[in-house]
Amino acid sequence: MTVGLNAFILVAGLLFAIGMFGVILRKNTLVIYMSLELMLNGVILALVAFSRYNGTMDGNLFVFFIITVAAAEVALGLAIIVALFRLRQSVMVDQLTSLSR
Amino acid sequence: MTDTLFYVFAAITLISALLMVVSPNAVNGAICMIICFVTTAALFVLLEAYFLAVIQVLVYAGAVMVLFLFIIMLLDVNKDTSDLLKDKMTLGASITGFTLLVILTLSVFAGGQHLPETALLPVMENPTGEGVGIPFTTSAKSFGYSLFTKYMLPFQVTGFLLLAAMIGVIVVSKKHSENS
Numbered sequence: 001m002t003v004g005l006n007a008f009i010l011v012a013g014l015l016f017a018i019g020m021f022g023v024i025l026r027k028n029t030l031v032i033y034m035s036l037e038l039m040l041n042g043v044i045l046a047l048v049a050f051s052r053y054n055g056t057m058d059g060n061l062f063v064f065f066i067i068t069v070a071a072a073e074v075a076l077g078l079a080i081i082v083a084l085f086r087l088r089q090s091v092m093v094d095q096l097t098s099l100s101r
Numbered sequence: 102m103t104d105t106l107f108y109v110f111a112a113i114t115l116i117s118a119l120l121m122v123v124s125p126n127a128v129n130g131a132i133c134m135i136i137c138f139v140t141t142a143a144l145f146v147l148l149e150a151y152f153l154a155v156i157q158v159l160v161y162a163g164a165v166m167v168l169f170l171f172i173i174m175l176l177d178v179n180k181d182t183s184d185l186l187k188d189k190m191t192l193g194a195s196i197t198g199f200t201l202l203v204i205l206t207l208s209v210f211a212g213g214q215h216l217p218e219t220a221l222l223p224v225m226e227n228p229t230g231e232g233v234g235i236p237f238t239t240s241a242k243s244f245g246y247s248l249f250t251k252y253m254l255p256f257q258v259t260g261f262l263l264l265a266a267m268i269g270v271i272v273v274s275k276k277h278s279e280n281s
Contacts, residue, residue: 001103001104001107001147001221002104003103003104003107003147004218005218006210006211006218007107007111007210008144008148009210010206010207010210010211011111011114011115011144013202013205013206013209013210014115014203014206015114015115015118015137015141016202016206017199017202017203017206018115018118018119018122018199019118019122020198020199020202021122021195021196021198021199022121022122024191024194024195024198024199025122025123025191025192025195026122028127028178030127030169030172030173030176030178031121031122031127031130033169034121034130034131034134034169035121035122037134037161037165038118038121038122038134038137041137041138041141041161045141045144045145048144048145048148048150048153049148051150051237052148052149052150052221052237053221054237055236055237056235056236056237057235057236057237057238057243057244057247058235058247060150060152060153060237060244061235061244061247061248061251061252063150063153064153064156064244064248065252065255065259067153067156067157067160067161068259068262068263069259069262070161070165071160071164071165072262072263072265072266073266074165074168074169075168075266075267075270076266076269076270076273078168078169078172079269079270079273079274080273081172081176082172082175082176082274083273083274085176091176091178092178
């Protein structure tokens with residue numbers, strides 16, 4: 001494969017940028033949360049590419065731990081969103097502004 | 102051949118990620134997200150991280166996105182889809198930030214004066230586990246070896262983290278009783 005490290009890091013950086021775009025643009029908490037997962041996805045792609053081109057296994061191990069932490073984070077975050085919906089009947093961030101008043 | 106595969110999978114990843122972000126329907130967004138995760142797993146295969154590709158499909162595209170779809174359909178948040186283009190301030194701010202981040206990434210990793218390329222190192226098929234660092238291998242055996250030698254403490258901490266997350270989910274989603 002003649003594709004270099006920079007191409008993979010470019011894809012990872014663009015994934016991170018798209019995720020950040022979604023976090024700022026969207027109002028739906030679930031879509032914001034999916035965009036956060038997209039940012040994590042970009043980061044783990046960068047880690048795997050660095051690990052492959054560096055010739056060590058450590059990046060892959062980090063990705064293993066990141067995936068575990070992300071799974072725990074998604075379970076807890078979605079439980080919080082469901083509890084929030086039960087309390088306020090909405091998951092739109094522009095309607096959840098009690099703290100800003 | 103592999104180069105073509107890289108360009109195809111990278112394009113599908115970026116396009117489906119962008120579709121997820123701009124799709125007004127959250128369920129369509131989740132499906133685009135699944136495509137994005139699967140093509141990222143394909144990029145992992147191109148990087149010869151086969152075990153992580155399998156984990157990515159099973160955990161991310163499987164468990165996490167099924168949980169997301171379940172919650173999206175349970176809460177039925179699609180009935181109040183606010184217009185994306187209504188808030189000019191948010192739209193301008195997000196597009197400006199996105200463009201700046203894209204220009205930054207492009208200027209560092211593409212074009213004439215990008216960072217130096219490193220050559221692709223040869224890959225060992227079967228790890229021996231000897232030596233100081235853990236060399237890159239394609240087998241899942243080196244994951245087990247690393248987890249139980251160099252990364253023993255993080256491995257155990259991750260186990261406790263999963264336990265804490267499980268207890269946290271139970272506490273958060275528990276219905277409060279009437280008299281409390």
